[in-house]
Amino acid sequence: MEFDVVDLPETEHPTAGDEVPVFTRPLVNAEYWDDVSLADLYEDEPVLLVFYPMDGAFPATYIWNELRDRKFDEYDLTVVGLSISTPYEHESFIEDRTLEETGFRLFSDPTNGVAKQYDIAHSLDGMAGISEPRPATFIIDTDGIVQYSWVAKEWPAFPDYDDLESAVATELTA
């Protein structure tokens, strides 16, 4: 079967060496959510920030199953996701994907403002009025500097997990 992909336009998203754009949004764990700034996270340890399609879309399932199965929780790294889904949907998603044990947490951004801030917003064809982030991954060091970035250039697209793993290993031994 042919798998049609759509090329996405060029963007000015943050890349390695850039200061990461800071934002505050509700951050959801297995039990509750509260407003958290990205800066509060990277001050403690490096952060892996994963933008992903809305909870319930199959890429969301694939991406988080993969991050869980590859044990990204075992690095000295804070792993957080961000999608346009509400905190309630994130609570269900954390349970459905059995992410409780990993400590992975999910930012909720229904207005897609963070994706606009990062220049990775993507309007969904056939879903009037809805835009969400392109799939994207950023590794941010404790000074708030982007050390690695990957942003989808086509839709659909998935992170290169091997590449991501080696970038994490490099960042943590630097």
Add this chain to the structure above:
Amino acid sequence: MSEPVITLYRLQACPYCERVVTVLSDLGVEYQSRFVEPMHSDRDAVKRLTGKRTVPAIVDENTGVTMAESANIVEYLEGMYGEDGPLADNGQPAVSEGGA
């Protein structure tokens, strides 16, 4: 960034929680909201703190107090952070935006 010392466990649209929010605002006490699950049986985070799964519940790091039940919480907050309370200075009375 200074972290608020009071954590308020709340449920969206819960009137008893809003009552506590009103009192905190009137007293000018900073707080951080933690929203919990609507399903009573899923509220283990609150249960570990207060022994109950009800919200609102607060944790006050100033005093080490952990407390449930809105009437108790309101009484506590007014006694502690109200005009004559021992921690009255920790609150900053909300700036009046006109009106009575």
